Amino acid sequence: MTDVDVVVIGSGAGGLAAAVGLANAGKRVAVFEQHDLPGGWCHSFDLEGYRYSPGVHYLGELEEGGSFRRRLEGLGLGADLSFFELDPAGYDRLWVDGVEVKAAKGRDAYCANVVQAFPGDADAIRTFFDRMSTLAGALATGQLLRSPRLAWEATRPLASLLEPIADPRARAVLSLQGGDHGMPPSTCPAVLHAGLMAHYFDGAWAVKGGARALPKAYIKQLRRQGGTIRVHTPVQRILVEGGRAIGVRLADGTEVRADAVVSNADPGVTFGQLLAPDHVPARFRRKLRTSTWSASAMSLFLAGDADPAALGLNSANLWALRTQNVEDMYAYARRPDPLAVDVPGFFLTCTTAKDQLVRRDGHQTYEVFTLISYDAFAPWAHTAYGERPAEYEAFKEAMAERMLEAVDAVVPGFSDQLVFRSVGTPLTNRHYVAAHRGSMYGTEKRLGQLGPMAWPLAPMPGLFLCGASTLSHGVAGATASGIAAAAKVLGARSRDVLRRDVPSITLHPARD
Numbered sequence: 001m002t003d004v005d006v007v008v009i010g011s012g013a014g015g016l017a018a019a020v021g022l023a024n025a026g027k028r029v030a031v032f033e034q035h036d037l038p039g040g041w042c043h044s045f046d047l048e049g050y051r052y053s054p055g056v057h058y059l060g061e062l063e064e065g066g067s068f069r070r071r072l073e074g075l076g077l078g079a080d081l082s083f084f085e086l087d088p089a090g091y092d093r094l095w096v097d098g099v100e101v102k103a104a105k106g107r108d109a110y111c112a113n114v115v116q117a118f119p120g121d122a123d124a125i126r127t128f129f130d131r132m133s134t135l136a137g138a139l140a141t142g143q144l145l146r147s148p149r150l151a152w153e154a155t156r157p158l159a160s161l162l163e164p165i166a167d168p169r170a171r172a173v174l175s176l177q178g179g180d181h182g183m184p185p186s187t188c189p190a191v192l193h194a195g196l197m198a199h200y201f202d203g204a205w206a207v208k209g210g211a212r213a214l215p216k217a218y219i220k221q222l223r224r225q226g227g228t229i230r231v232h233t234p235v236q237r238i239l240v241e242g243g244r245a246i247g248v249r250l251a252d253g254t255e256v257r258a259d260a261v262v263s264n265a266d267p268g269v270t271f272g273q274l275l276a277p278d279h280v281p282a283r284f285r286r287k288l289r290t291s292t293w294s295a296s297a298m299s300l301f302l303a304g305d306a307d308p309a310a311l312g313l314n315s316a317n318l319w320a321l322r323t324q325n326v327e328d329m330y331a332y333a334r335r336p337d338p339l340a341v342d343v344p345g346f347f348l349t350c351t352t353a354k355d356q357l358v359r360r361d362g363h364q365t366y367e368v369f370t371l372i373s374y375d376a377f378a379p380w381a382h383t384a385y386g387e388r389p390a391e392y393e394a395f396k397e398a399m400a401e402r403m404l405e406a407v408d409a410v411v412p413g414f415s416d417q418l419v420f421r422s423v424g425t426p427l428t429n430r431h432y433v434a435a436h437r438g439s440m441y442g443t444e445k446r447l448g449q450l451g452p453m454a455w456p457l458a459p460m461p462g463l464f465l466c467g468a469s470t471l472s473h474g475v476a477g478a479t480a481s482g483i484a485a486a487a488k489v490l491g492a493r494s495r496d497v498l499r500r501d502v503p504s505i506t507l508h509p510a511r512d
Contacts, residue, residue: 004028006489007248007258009235009274012040012433013475014466015264016218017482018489020075021497022262023225025490030256031227032248034234039215040264040433041440042475047422050365052301053211054424055433056475057317057349057367058086060199062507067140068199068476071483072505074498076224080217082506083205084354086315091204095320095410096172102316103177105203107133118170128174131161135191136198144191154191155447158183161190168324175326176319179347179371181473182294182441184330189447199476205507206315206354214475238263238270238463240279245462248274260489262464264482267291267443267455268436270465281460293374294445294473295333296438298399299424300368306417308350308364313411315353315510320410321345333371336378339398343406346370363419370403374426374437385431396423442468457481458488 008019011033023029037043041055061068062083072081090102090113101117104110111129115122135154138144144151153161158178162171162185175185180196183189207213219229234251238261247257263270271280271288280288308314321329322344329345332338352364374381380392400423404415426438436442443449455469466485467478480494487494 002257002259003247004030004256004258006030006260006262007032007256008262008264009238009248009270010034010040010264010434010467011038011215011229011231012264012467012478013042013214014468014470014478014482014485015040015262016215016222017071017075017479018262018264018464018466018486019227019229019482020077020218020221020225021483021486022489023222023227024076024499025486025497027489029222029227030258031222031229032233032235032250033229033231034434035432036232037212038219038229038231039212042211042214044210044212047301048420050301050303050363050420051210051351052365052367053207053351054299054301054367056207056211056214057347058091058200058204058206058354059083059475060204061202061476062205062505063202066202068479069505071476071479071498073502074500075218075483076221076499076502077217078503078505080220081213082208082508084208084315084508085510086204086206086317086354087510088203090316091200092177093316093318094173094176095318096169096176097322097324099169099173101173103200107201110201114170114173117173118165118167121165121167121170124164124166125170125174128161128165131190132194132197133201135194139191139195140198154189154194156190157186158188158190158193159185172321172324172326176321176345178326179319179329179345179369181445182371183445184327186327187446189445189450192445192450195472199474208355208508210351210355235265235274237276238274238279240275243461245460260462260464262466262485262489264467265434266436266439266467267465267469268293269434272436284459287455291449292444292446293437293439294441294443295330295371296374296426296429296435297369297440298372298396298403299428300366300400300403301422301424302366302368302418303363303420304366304414304417305361305363305419306413308353311411311414311417313348313350313353315350318348318410319345320348320406322406322409329371334373336373336375338372338376339395339402343370343402346403346406348407348411368403368407370406372399372426374439377426377438380427385427388427396425399423399425441473445473457485464488
């Protein structure tokens, strides 16, 4: 006899999408989250009265007919979600060695801005946008699987499609958003970057209320359908009998039996920790040994008392590269000694400008990230959160100073107006969201770990996977994976998991 129909491990975007999709279908669902806040990378947290959302900075495909919008509404979340559009003149500002280009809403407007900045490469730039659009369209329609020519182009490294563009700064501008998937042009499959660019071609939005509004909406719908969620409840073991997953054992020893288990945990956690070694099929033991993981990041959570406009900032994200070669940013992310050189690039966002919330004290909140190696923090990986030694604290504060030096070089006076800061590291990521090696995007999105070569949605009887290491990464990709996992459990198609005639999400125009 089972306690519930489905157990879901983890409450990230994938896990909650699976849970709600299954609950909508009448299944008894229980979600267990190890953190004391739900949402995984979609959670928000408060520090000294300031709110931060480290994993959700902007979302695309929310326009009428957009695929992400259809999924959110089809799960029944529309009435509980609102979004603010980022500056349509440039939702991303791409700054490379003193040259800035705005990634504008609309593919043609974005392309025109790049051409205006680099007129000598106009034809090559337009061709690049055409190729990205073609690949993204083929990916969305399944045409890649039916066209050997497109499949070949899709699997080529991004650098090869950028090669006809002569100016290195233009190549850098067009690949700088790759921080959203964590792959350098030299090894990034072209289709991966095409999908990323196309995700924002029709504009970008921020969640009203911060990232926490996403799990809040999911949990409301989950509970409306009779499902449950428990936070601060780690799963210790996935129970297996006769080669089939039949439930979980919680850290307190409680066993919960189920017909199916959906794991939103990273595969490194699912197969490396939650399953007993003798229950892991040999092919997945081999896959785990050969899997590589995405880059991690240093995170700065900041507050300042200046008007963002006085600093030249608005709701747009700022991607900045202080050299002319994006590869420098990824080479830096592999260094075991990041303090030995300057920080080459960073991502800066003003969260209060996006959400259009003005604090009573007039303070604005900011988040800054730079890619970094987990290995740089390996000396302290064995230490417990909250009990790390003084050397660790000194190292992360020194890194924070280096990051602020880089920001000040692009946004003069930025650090002078700060009134609060907190620093996160790859070990912070591991602690709060159980990210294997502190990775931001699960497995590294190289060619051998994408599409049919990614971790499967149904690896063994009774066990299903979702999240950034399966179908795709990011909030939209993880959501799609959760819906697909729910469909696998139900023996249905993904589109059949989504409801019709449901409330619409609310989109607010940009303030800028």
